[in-house]
Amino acid sequence: MANQLVKELDLKSWNIIIIDENDKHYYQPGFLFLPFGQYKEEDVVRPIKEFLPDEVTFIQEKVKTITSDKNAVTLSGGKELLYDILIIATGSRIDPQEVEGMKGIEWRKSVYDFYSFDGAVALRDKLIDWEGGKLVVHITEMPIKCPVAPLEFSFLADTFFKKKNMRDKVEITYVTPLSGAFTKPRATKKLEYLLKEKHIHIVSDFAVEKIDNENRTILDYSGKVVPFDLLVTVPTNKGSQVIEDSGIGDDLSFVPTDKGTLQSKVAKNIFVIGDATNVPTSKAGSVAHFEADILLENVLSFIRHEELSASFDGHANCFIETGGNKALLIDFNYEHEPVEGTFPIAGIGPLRLLKESRINHFGKLAFRWVYWNLLLKARPIPFVSSKMSTAGKNF
Amino acid sequence: MEKLIIGRSIDVNEEGFMNQFSQWTREIGEALALENNISLSPRHWEVIDYIQKEYKNDSPLSIRKIGKSGVVDIKEFYELFPDAPLKTATKIAGIPKPVSCI
Structure with a gap:
């Protein structure tokens, strides 16, 4: 989002701040391969700063609470930051x-x-x-x-x-x-x-x-x-502790969010992306990536006091490792469940949906490169749009 | 698909969940329960009433949520609707299968 917003906002009048308690960014899909020695620690972790545009301010500190009626975020050290727009991307954690x-x-x-x-x-x-x-x-x-x-x-x-x-x-x-x-x-x-x-x-x-x-x-x-x-x-x-402590989450501390606009149901100037939402689609990196395009449009509309017209369709796209250097690929959204077909180019592929193949497995491995080099930097994935395409699918 | 139950026709999906809550009556609920080998007691009805209230409020249902509802704890929920209580209870209540499983 930060990488997209710096391009779209007038930075003379807007200040973008990212707060994260961690200074490392983990490639979480890679955790699956760590136990089997297929990836090593250094394959799945990089400093956050590598991916941040120069124009944003990075604060490495834990957020204690979000107070929506004061438009304020309180840091663990006690400092209070006021916001015009808040984007929550606090993810999920195991408990x-x-x-x-x-x-x-x-x-x-x-x-x-x-x-x-x-x-x-x-x-x-x-x-x-x-x-x-x-x-x-x-x-x-x-x-x-x-x-x-x-x-x-x-x-x-x-x-x-x-x-x-x-x-x-x-x-x-x-x-x-x-x-x-x-x-x-x-x-x-x-x-x-x-x-x-x-x-x-x-x-x-x-x-x-x-x-x-x-x-x-x-x-x-x-x-x-x-x-x-x-x-x-x-x-x-569960969602992050700060969501629970701020009293803005559901019973699992996920933030109630409009599944189309990604605006929170907590306050109009709070938006939510990724695992932190309660929207009814998979909690997956691809989902957060597709959501970002929709969210960007809606944040910009919000700033212009226009209606939030972009609507997320629940698009998720996941490789499923099936062992023996093969994988399946599934592509689905709120309405359409995963089916067989070709992806991303209808009728051609080269990837096959819901069918085991070696090329899908290499797709999964290549995805780590895509993640570090395209996704985090908000560059589009070739041929894959944020809205799910029904072309090439056998419904 | 159409299903005949206590002389009435209801619209159900392939798993037997009712497609139209408006067709549901307490008698149909009782008949659906019997199909699942459950004879509804007042305790069952308290749970079904709660589930339907949440459904009408568009509030997503999960076993965890029912366990924390104050109406019934998870242990008793399993005793009332054995094996897969959320599925069985929602089926009897005439509402769609919860999507707490994405």
């Missing part, structure tokens, strides 16, 4: 404390996450000499950031243990609160077939109640019990 026993004595011994940088690195160290047993990949509750990541983790684990010649020593179980492998019916069908092919068991409709550290089991409210030797869980995903 293992939400489930009894998750952050118990087995945390980072036999219970791991890969949704945090530290967690993914710790899991990699664990997998180096893990001797096998029951590997349980588990989703606590929806929504989660990148809803396909736990599935991808299962597929990559299958390949990883095959390569280590120990697949026969590992039993992989995928435990989900959903009724199937994914949130959308047609993709679920496709993905369940892959689970079967890779001998990954699925336990669905599992609403976790607690984790029994002593017996190494996870229990659900209906009495289901799943034993594990190694639990890789996706803990509850």
Whole structure:
């Protein structure tokens, strides 16, 4: 947003400030590859300043509260900053404390996450000499950031243990609160077939109640019990603490946001982008990128006191690693679920939607370059527009 | 698709969720519950009333939210509507399947 706004705003009358408690920017999609040693730490982290335009002021400090009726942001050191327009991009985070026993004595011994940088690195160290047993990949509750990541983790684990010649020593179980492998019916069908092919068991409709550290089991409210030797869980995903502390979030601290205009329902001069919103589409980097185009237009309209006419369609685009150097690609929005077809050029591709291919896998790997070099700098991705295209898709 | 229940025709999707809440009546709710092997008690109705109220307010439903509603805790919610309580309860309540799963 900052990279786009500096080009569009008259900087004699506008001052753009970015506040972030961190001075590092993480390529979060890369966390998936860290546990398997496919990426190293330095592949997924860069200084934030590399991506900021010179014209913006960067404050590295934690935000304590947002007070919308005073148009003020209070920093942890006590300093108060007033704003005309606030864009919230505070993302989502995991909170293992939400489930009894998750952050118990087995945390980072036999219970791991890969949704945090530290967690993914710790899991990699664990997998180096893990001797096998029951590997349980588990989703606590929806929504989660990148809803396909736990599935991808299962597929990559299958390949990883095959390569280590120990697949026969590992039993992989995928435990989900959903009724199937994914949130959308047609993709679920496709993905369940892959689970079967890779001998990954699925336990669905599992609403976790607690984790029994002593017996190494996870229990659900209906009495289901799943034993594990190694639990890789996706803990509850929540919005940032500042959203909770400012009283502007829903029950998971995501900010109520108009799903079309991306204006918050908290105040007219607060806009929200990325995982921080509660809009009904996937929490994914591609979504934030597509939202940025819409948000830019609407922020500019807001400044001109015009109607917010740009409307986000919920467009999401995700590569799904299926192991063995192959991947699937899905492209969908609020209305259309993922279907088969060609992407991004209708009838040509070269990428295939909802079909496994090697080129999709290279697309996923190339995406890291796209992310660092195009996305963060607000340059467009070739052939991919912020609105989902229905061309080349088999509805 | 059309479905016949207690002599009336209702419009449902392929998973059996009603497409038009306006067609729902308490009798239909009871019949849908029986199809899911549930006989509705006053406690069930308190939960269904709550779910319908939230639906009418356009407020998204999730197991977490129901657990914190003060109407029922998650443990009891599972006892009332075993296996997949949110799905079963919303189906009986005549409202669309919650999209707390994107």
